[in-house]
Amino acid sequence: MKQAPENQHSQATPGVVVAALRGGSGKTIFSVGIIAALRRLGKAIAPFKKGPDYIDAGWLALAAGRPCYNLDSFLIDPDTLLASYLTHTQTADFALIEGNRGLYDCINTEGKTSTAELAKLLGLPVILCIDATKTTRTMAAVVGGITAFDPDVRIGGVVLNRVAGERHRGILTRSIEEYTGIPVLGAVPKLREQRFPERHMGLVPTPEHSWAKPAIDAIQEVAEAHLDLKRILQLAETASPLGDLAAAKSAETSAPSGNRPVIGILRDAAFQFYYPENLEALEAAGARLVFTSPLTAAHLPPLDALYIGGGFPETHARALEANVSFKTELRALAEQGLPIYAECGGLMYLGERLVLAEGAFEMTGVLPAVFGFSKRPQGHGYTIVQVDRPNPFYAPGSTLLGHEFHYSSVKAWHGSAEQLAFRMERGTGVLDGRDGVCHKNVLATYTHIHALGTPSWATALVSKALAFKAIRGKVAGNK
Numbered sequence: 001m002k003q004a005p006e007n008q009h010s011q012a013t014p015g016v017v018v019a020a021l022r023g024g025s026g027k028t029i030f031s032v033g034i035i036a037a038l039r040r041l042g043k044a045i046a047p048f049k050k051g052p053d054y055i056d057a058g059w060l061a062l063a064a065g066r067p068c069y070n071l072d073s074f075l076i077d078p079d080t081l082l083a084s085y086l087t088h089t090q091t092a093d094f095a096l097i098e099g100n101r102g103l104y105d106c107i108n109t110e111g112k113t114s115t116a117e118l119a120k121l122l123g124l125p126v127i128l129c130i131d132a133t134k135t136t137r138t139m140a141a142v143v144g145g146i147t148a149f150d151p152d153v154r155i156g157g158v159v160l161n162r163v164a165g166e167r168h169r170g171i172l173t174r175s176i177e178e179y180t181g182i183p184v185l186g187a188v189p190k191l192r193e194q195r196f197p198e199r200h201m202g203l204v205p206t207p208e209h210s211w212a213k214p215a216i217d218a219i220q221e222v223a224e225a226h227l228d229l230k231r232i233l234q235l236a237e238t239a240s241p242l243g244d245l246a247a248a249k250s251a252e253t254s255a256p257s258g259n260r261p262v263i264g265i266l267r268d269a270a271f272q273f274y275y276p277e278n279l280e281a282l283e284a285a286g287a288r289l290v291f292t293s294p295l296t297a298a299h300l301p302p303l304d305a306l307y308i309g310g311g312f313p314e315t316h317a318r319a320l321e322a323n324v325s326f327k328t329e330l331r332a333l334a335e336q337g338l339p340i341y342a343e344c345g346g347l348m349y350l351g352e353r354l355v356l357a358e359g360a361f362e363m364t365g366v367l368p369a370v371f372g373f374s375k376r377p378q379g380h381g382y383t384i385v386q387v388d389r390p391n392p393f394y395a396p397g398s399t400l401l402g403h404e405f406h407y408s409s410v411k412a413w414h415g416s417a418e419q420l421a422f423r424m425e426r427g428t429g430v431l432d433g434r435d436g437v438c439h440k441n442v443l444a445t446y447t448h449i450h451a452l453g454t455p456s457w458a459t460a461l462v463s464k465a466l467a468f469k470a471i472r473g474k475v476a477g478n479k
Contacts, residue, residue, distance in 0.1 A: 013046070014236035015095030016156065017119040019103040020129040021142065026161035026188070027129050028056050031098040033223030034232060035063040036216050038094055041229075046092035048085065050115050051100035052382075052403040052448065054273040054310070060098060063216050067276040071097060071122075073113045074106075074382050075401050075453035078121055084277070084452060085122055086242060094236055097124065104149060107382060116153045123240025125156030127185065127232070132160045136171045140179040147180060156235040159227060160187040185235070186227030260288040261304035261465035268293035270320060271345055273310035273448070281451035281458035282307070287465060294326045294349075295319050304472075305339040305465035306330075308346025310448060314373060314408070317354050317361035327364045334366045334442050337471070339392060339464035341457075342444035344406055347430075347437065350444050355411055367437050367444060368415035369430070371408045379404040383427030383447045385435060391421035392441045393460040400454055402447035404428060422447070441468070 018031045035045045047060035047068040052075065061068040069088050071081050089095045099115030103126065106114040119126050128146065130139055147155050158176055163169045173184040223229070263282055267274065270293075283289060290301050295316060300306075313320055320327075334340055334350075342350050351369040354361045385400040394400065400422070410431050422429065422436035422445065429435030429446055436445045441464060451458050 012123065012239040012241045013089040013092055013095050014233065015046075015089070015097070015122070015124050015239050016232065016236050017050075017097045017099055017115060017122070017124045017126045018129060019099035019115045019119070019126050020101075021131070021146070022102045022105075023100070025129045025131045027098055027100075028059060029188075029191075029219055030127070030129050030159055030161070030223070030227075031056075031096055032059050032063045032216060033219040033227065034229070035060060035096055036220035037223040037227070037229055038233070039064060040220060040224075043093040044091060046089045046095045048088075048095065048097040049100075050097055050118050052450070053100060054275075056098060056100075058272075059212075059216075060096075062212060063219075069277060070275055070450065071118060072450060072453070073118055073121075075403070075450045077453070080452050081118075082121060082242065094233070095124075095239075097122070103128065103146065103153070111150075116150055119154070120152055123242055125154045125235050125238055127235070128155055128158045128182075130158055130160055131162055132164075132168065132172055132187075133162050136168065137175040139172055140175040143176050143182055144180045147182065154238075155182055156238065157183050157185040157231070159185050162190045163187045164190065183231065185231050186223075188222055188226045191222065259469075260286055261462060261469045262290055262302065263287040263305045263307055263461065263465055264301060264303040265289055265291050266293060266306070266308045266346070266349075267291045268295045269311070270295055270313045270316040271309050271311040271349070273343070273345065274307075275450055278307075278449075278451040278458070281455070282462060285458040285462040287458075287462050294323050294330075298323065298325045300326065300329045300333070303333070303338065304469040305461055306333075306341070307461065308340065308342040308349060308444075310344035310346065313345045313349050313363075314354055314356060317356060320349065320363065321361040327362075331364050331366050334364075334440060337441050337468060339441040339461060339468055340366075340443070341393060341461055342442070343448050344404070344446055347444035347446060348408055350437075350442065352412075352414070354408075366442060367439055368413065368419075369410050369437065370412035370414075372411035373408050375407070377405060377407055378409040379406050379428035379446055381405075381427065383429075383435075384425040385427070385429075385445075385447055386423040386425050387421060387436070388423050389418065389421040389436075389438075391436060391438045392443050392464055393457065394421070394443075395456075398456075399425075400447065400449055402427075402449045402454075404446045404448065406446055 020027045045064040047064040049057040057068040169187040348371045350366040355372040383402045387394045387398045420434035424433045
């Protein structure tokens with residue numbers, strides 16, 4: 001394992017960006033396979049996911065055996081992105097960034113938030129994943145066009161996916177290499193679903209299924225059999241030096257000493273979408289984190305604040321409904337002023353009930369909303385939020401950049417318009433173009449934020465936790 005330099009990142013960490021022409025081309029399978037295979041060779045791998053995705057990041061983290069950090073150039077400014085990358089590759093032998101969608105895709109025609117721009121920022125070569133289904137020589141033209149589109153993007157190699165056979169692989173390889181000069185670094189045949197459930201990648205979070213680790217093992221075997229790992233390592237060595245870590249904008253802060261407030265985190269199969277940066281930001285701001293679960297615990301531990309992330313409460317609605325003691329305690333604490341910050345799945349759990357095809361399930365009842373579900377996403381993509389009303393955590397007049405992805409929507413609203421603190425400049429939100437449901441010290445929102453892009457979030461939550469802790473201490477002292 002590479003030793004961390006004392007003051008700077010003096011040389012480039014070997015690394016690659018795994019990109020594709022579009023979503024669904026096999027980026028996650030290739031990324032997981034490369035990580036798992038190199039880890040088996042004794043390499044320490046630093047995994048990253050471009051974009052706001054939680055699920056792919058979970059697979060990458062499982063393969064690497066360490067947290068996967070998100071590098072999202074819409075949510076986070078370039079200096080902070082670079083600092084995060086430098087910080088989390090200090091002790092790594094190899095860095096892998098899985099891109100999102102197509103290499104040059106982004107939310108506008110300028111391309112500033114694309115995977116290609118991230119590759120240039122980090123000085124990394126790109127491995128292009130190509131779905132080879134029903135195509136041969138045409139792919140040489142496609143690769144040539146990708147290379148010519150932006151000469152500053154270094155396409156270092158191509159890997160082929162869903163190859164029909166040896167003849168198909170040979171024609172594709174010769175065509176691409178002869179016409180573009182880009183080496184083909186591997187070719188994976190069509191995979192049988194019984195060997196690896198490929199259709200679940202990007203759809204099913206790793207904590208939900210016992211087959212996650214065997215699936216990683218299966219992809220590792222595919223990578224070892226069909227990818228040229230030696231040449232991939234050689235390509236990674238061409239990463240450009242990024243300079244002095246100390247000169248970069250720090251992605252970490254020092255935690256203050258003293259009496260640390262306790263912030264609870266609901267983390268289980270129902271609530272699992274947390275950026276590691278968000279949890280680290282809370283600790284850096286002075287919090288002590290305690291993890292608990294309404295799926296397994298009958299009571300909440302002693303807390304000064306609570307953070308409930310996204311997930312799939314609808315798939316665990318019956319168990320969440322059945323844990324009456326946990327719900328009752330949470331609702332009572334909310335009424336007492338416990339600071340609670342909730343995102344998406346957490347928002348739904350704080351509502352009155354979830355209405356599913358199999359029936360209605362009672363949730364905590366902290367917030368005056370009933371949620372139903374659709375077969376298509378009701379909110380999907382980046383959000384721009386204007387904070388225009390008082391709330392526990394954000395200053396009115398501030399702008400938040402985030403993202404949302406939810407199949408649920410509000411079916412019945414029993415609150416007032418004043419309880420919705422955000423105006424959606426971009427995105428769907430909770431109701432009538434608004435988001436951010438407030439009740440006392442509770443703020444729940446469909447919008448997910450990233451702590452590196454919204455640094456005020458962690459300090460605000462910790463500050464509220466300290467205030468609640470102090471009030472409870474005074475009450476206890478007066479008894």
